[in-house]
Amino acid sequence: MSDDSVSSLVEREYPSLLKLYKDLHARPELSGQEAWTSERLASELGKAGYTVTRGVGGHGVVGVLTRGDGPVLMIRADMDGLPVREETDLPYQSTVRAHDPYGREVDVMHACGHDLHMAAFIGAARILAGRRNGWSGTLVMVGQPSEETVSGAARMIADGLFTRFPRPDAAIALHVAPDIPAGSIGYRDGIISAGGESLDIVVAGIGGHAAHPERARDPVVIAAQIILAFQTIVSREVPPGELGIITVASVHGGIKHNAIPDEVTLQVNIRYFNNDIRDLLLNSIKRVAEGIAQSAGLSPPLFPRITLLPQSVPPMTNDRALTGTITTAFRQAYGEGRVIRIEPVTGSEDFGVFGLVEPRIPLCYFRIGCGDAIGSCGFLHSSRFAPSPGVIRDATGALIVAATTILDPSSPYSQGT
Numbered sequence: 001m002s003d004d005s006v007s008s009l010v011e012r013e014y015p016s017l018l019k020l021y022k023d024l025h026a027r028p029e030l031s032g033q034e035a036w037t038s039e040r041l042a043s044e045l046g047k048a049g050y051t052v053t054r055g056v057g058g059h060g061v062v063g064v065l066t067r068g069d070g071p072v073l074m075i076r077a078d079m080d081g082l083p084v085r086e087e088t089d090l091p092y093q094s095t096v097r098a099h100d101p102y103g104r105e106v107d108v109m110h111a112c113g114h115d116l117h118m119a120a121f122i123g124a125a126r127i128l129a130g131r132r133n134g135w136s137g138t139l140v141m142v143g144q145p146s147e148e149t150v151s152g153a154a155r156m157i158a159d160g161l162f163t164r165f166p167r168p169d170a171a172i173a174l175h176v177a178p179d180i181p182a183g184s185i186g187y188r189d190g191i192i193s194a195g196g197e198s199l200d201i202v203v204a205g206i207g208g209h210a211a212h213p214e215r216a217r218d219p220v221v222i223a224a225q226i227i228l229a230f231q232t233i234v235s236r237e238v239p240p241g242e243l244g245i246i247t248v249a250s251v252h253g254g255i256k257h258n259a260i261p262d263e264v265t266l267q268v269n270i271r272y273f274n275n276d277i278r279d280l281l282l283n284s285i286k287r288v289a290e291g292i293a294q295s296a297g298l299s300p301p302l303f304p305r306i307t308l309l310p311q312s313v314p315p316m317t318n319d320r321a322l323t324g325t326i327t328t329a330f331r332q333a334y335g336e337g338r339v340i341r342i343e344p345v346t347g348s349e350d351f352g353v354f355g356l357v358e359p360r361i362p363l364c365y366f367r368i369g370c371g372d373a374i375g376s377c378g379f380l381h382s383s384r385f386a387p388s389p390g391v392i393r394d395a396t397g398a399l400i401v402a403a404t405t406i407l408d409p410s411s412p413y414s415q416g417t
C-alpha cells in the first residue's frame with residue numbers, strides 16, 4: 001500500500017484518535033490496575049469488528065479478526081502508566097492518584113507514551129478492519145498490561161495467549177522515542193534492548209550504640225564499601241565493549257542518629273545485552289558483597305542476603321528476516337532518510353518475552369521518533385514528557401505499513417500457510 005493512501009486513511013481517523021489519546025492520557029492507571037484502560041481498548045476493538053476477549057493474564061485484552069487464509073500477525077500495545085506526578089501543564093494533564101502495590105498513594109502519569117501507542121494501535125485496528133483488499137490472514141490485537149513491571153507479557157502467555165487464540169507467525173510492537181526526530185522510524189535487527197534483573201541485598205551487621213562502634217559491626221559502613229566496590233565490577237571485570245550496568249538505586253538503614261542499625265537494605269538493578277555478562281555481574285555482586293562482609297569481621301550467618309526478584313526481563317531480540325522485510329517496506333513508504341538504524345537501548349522491555357516461547361515467534365519492535373530540535377518533549381519517564389500528539393499519525397501509519405506487508409498474500413510469511 002502506498003504512503004499516500006495510508007496517510008489519507010490515517011488522516012480520516014485522526015480526530016477521533018486524538019480524542020481517544022487525550023482520554024487515555026487524562027486517566028492513566030498503574031501496572032496491574034489497568035481496568036478502565038483495558039475496557040476502553042476492548043470496546044474500541046469490538047466496535048471495529050474484532051472478536052474480543054477480556055481478562056487475559058490480568059487486564060490483558062485480545063482482539064482477533066480473520067480475513068481469509070494467510071499468516072497470523074500479532075500487534076501489541078502496552079497499557080500502563082507510571083507513578084510520576086505530571087508537570088506538563090497540558091489541558092488534558094493527568095491529576096490521577098492511586099495506591100501502589102506498597103499501599104502508598106502516588107500520582108499517576110502516562111510518562112512513557114503508552115497512551116500514544118494505544119491510540120495508534122486502535123487506529124491501525126480500525127483501518128485494517130475496514131480495508132477489504134490488500135491483506136489476507138489473521139490479526140491478533142493484544143493490549144498488554146504491566147509492561148513497566150515487565151510482568152504482563154509472561155502473565156498473558158501463562159493464561160493461554162498462544163493456545164486459546166491463533167498462534168502468531170510474527171509479532172510487532174512500537175515505542176515512541178524522544179531521541180529520534182519526529183517523522184523518522186528507528187529499527188534494528190538482533191538485540192534491541194537490554195536484559196535486566198532486580199535484587200534486594202540485605203547487608204547484615206551488629207547494631208549498637210553510636211558512641212560504641214567497637215562493640216558493633218556497622219552495616220552502614222559495610223554497605224557503603226559494598227556500593228563503591230560494585231563500581232569496579234563494571235570497570236575492571238566486564239570486558240570493554242560489553243554492556244554491564246550495576247545501579248544501587250536505594251539504600252535504607254537505621255532510624256536514629258545515635259543507634260547503629262542491625263542491617264541496611266540495598267535495591268540493586270543490573271542491565272546487560274549478553275547472558276554471560278548477566279552471570280558475571282550476579283556472581284561478582286555475591287563475591288564482592290560477601291568478601292567485604294568478611295573483611296569487616298562477619299561470618300556466614302551474617303553475610304549479605306541476596307534475593308533475585310521475579311521481575312526480570314531478558315534482552316529483546318528482533319528477528320533479522322522479519323525486521324528486514326518491515327524495514328524495506330518502511331523505506332519504500334517513507335523514503336531512505338526517514339528510516340534510521342539505531343543502537344540497542346539500555347532500557348528493558350518485556351515484548352521480547354513473547355518471542356521466547358518455543359517454537360519461537362519472530363519479533364519486530366521499532367521506535368517512532370517524537371523528538372524535536374529543542375528537546376522540548378522531555379524524555380521517557382519524565383514528569384514533563386509530552387510528545388506531540390501528531391506522532392499518532394506516524395505510529396498508526398507505520399503499524400499499517402508493517403501489518404499489510406506481513407499479511408500481503410505475496411509476502412514470505414504468506415507462503416506455506
Ligand SMILES: [Zn+2]
Nearest residue numbers: 112148380381
Ligand atoms: Zn517505560
Ligand SMILES: [Zn+2]
Nearest residue numbers: 112113114175
Ligand atoms: Zn514504555
